[in-house]
Amino acid sequence: MPGTTESRPISMLERTALVGVMLLPLLLLHAHGIAEVAIAVVDLCFLARSTMTRDWAWLGTRWLWFATAWWxxxxxxxxxxxxxxxxxxxxxxLLQALMTVRFLLLVAALEWFVLRTAAARLWIWRLVAASAAWIVLNSVIQDIFGRNLLGLPPAGEGVLTGPFGKARAGPPMARIIIPAVLPPAANLLQRRDKAATAAAYALLLGSVVIMVLIGQRMPLMLTLFGLLIVAVLIRRLRPLVLTAAIAGALLLAASPVVAPSAYFRLVEKFSAQMEHFAVSPYGQLYTRAWQVGLNHPFTGMGFDGFATGCPRPANFRPSFDGSEPNGGGAKICWDHPHNYWLQALDDGGFIGLALFGAMAVAWLLPLGRGLWLDPEPRRVALFAAIFIQLWPIQSTTAFTSMPVGGWFFLLLGWAMAESRAQPRS
Known part of the structure; x- marks a missing residue:
């Protein structure tokens, strides 16, 4: 039954899969290639267990039908x-398209197999929270002393890199910071004493502050969007979220003095890009991606369709404002269009785009079930993290690229497990 904890001995397959999942946060931080191996091990253990026990009930999961159709x-x-x-x-x-199934199997394995128990779900929260804390610690030290704990300086334009050597701190933080801090913040508020309330405010305020200091625009906006979703669903956290947003705005206002590099990227550069969006790198990529989709409306160009179609002159078109007749030519091309929905269009045409949208809805529906009436903080945090990942108006990595893709599917499987653990009314 949902929400129960099994007392039977843990099999070797279960133990191996559990270890693989618990290692994923560390591997997604610092060993992406080994993370792929861990995902494969979890998938194989899951399939082996289903074969040995003849338990294929998970194949009836509704989201999996839509995901399988898209794949x-x-x-x-x-x-x-x-x-x-x-x-x-x-x-x-073709090989990359075939291998995409590994992420869908990972989500199913987490929901039905690895994270069935409350203890396993608590441990994955602890590890995700520790990952967020590791990024925060290195970012703060790098901001104060000029180098992180690994001795690495900030990236170009002063972007804080956390524990990494490149500007990679913001994207994973935007996904994991809310699931990491919201459950303890909510628990602290329930104590209804001044010290606990102050600690809760400090957690959320600190989360917004560190995202501002890191200096990456889209991760900051996604974090604020995620907090807005939290505020809509959890009434008692609305004053806390509003305070955090005001603190972030005040920090931005003061950033020309206290964090000039963050101010340049978050305000000056962002404003300039929006003013001339049509000829900005993002505007050029989106224009080209749309043209690739229009030229291949039924089946797209297959996996990595944008990378295949972008440099072809047949897919050139003028920029949105008409100032560039060929939209930047081949020199603007990248491996992906920096938007999941345009990527789905270029990979599979308008049918692929529709299936991708149906899959996204099929994920969000079970995750949102019952949250309006019973907004349990951990489920709300995970729902917000998945929602902002799938939000169509943003610049992104490729959908399945590591490490951001790995974080997304790890959080998605965890969220599905939390949802399945809730009693059905």
Whole structure:
């Protein structure tokens, strides 16, 4: 039954899968290649367990139907069949499309197998919170002393890198900071004493402050968006979220003095990009991605369709404002269009885009079930993290690229497990 804790002995397959999942946060931070191995181990243990026990109930999961339809269409569009427009990216594109199933299996394994118990879900929260704390610690030290604990300086334009050597602190933090701090903040508020309330405010205020100091625009905006979702769902946290937002605004106002590099990126550079968005790198990429989709409306160009189609002159079009006749030519091209929804369009045409949207809705519906009436903080935090990941108006990595893709599917599987553990009314 949902929410129960099994007392039977843990099998070797379960133990191996559990260890693999618990290692994922560390591996996603510092060993992406090994993280891929850990995901494969978890998937294989899950499939082996299902085979040995003949327990395939998880195949009836509704979100999995939509996800399988999207994945199957992606594979079909990536088939390199001569004489057709399918699989224009070749065998490598097909292999990558086939391997995308590993993330869907990971989510199913977390929901049905690895994170069934409350103890396992508590441990994954602890490890995600520790990962966020590690990034925060290195960011603060780098901001104060000029180098992080690994001896590395900030990236270009003064962006704080946390424990990394490049500007990679913001994207994972935008996904994990709310699930990390919201449950303890909510618990502290329930104590209804001044010290606990002050600690709760400090947690959320500190989260916004560190995202401002890191200096990456989209992660900051996604974090604020996620906190807005939290405020909508949890009434008692609305004053806390409002205070955190005001603190972030005040810090931005003071940033020309206290954090000039953050001010340059978050205010000056962002304003300039928005003013000339049509000819900015993002505007050029989105224009090209849309044209690739229009030119291949039924099946797209297969996995990595944007990378395949972007440099082809047939997909050039003028910029939105008409100032660049060829939209920047081939020199603007990248591996992906920096938007998950445009990526789905270029990979699988408008059918692929529709299936991607259906899959996103199929994920969000069970995650949001019952939250309006019973907004349990951990579930709300995870719902917010998944919602902002799938929000269509943002610049992104490629959908399945590591480490951000790994963080997303780890959080998604954890969120599904939390949802399944709730009693059905």
């Amino acid at each position: 199957g269409w992606l594979v079909f569009c990536s088939l390199p069949i001569s004489g057709t427009t399918l699989g224009e990216g070749g065998p490598r594109s």
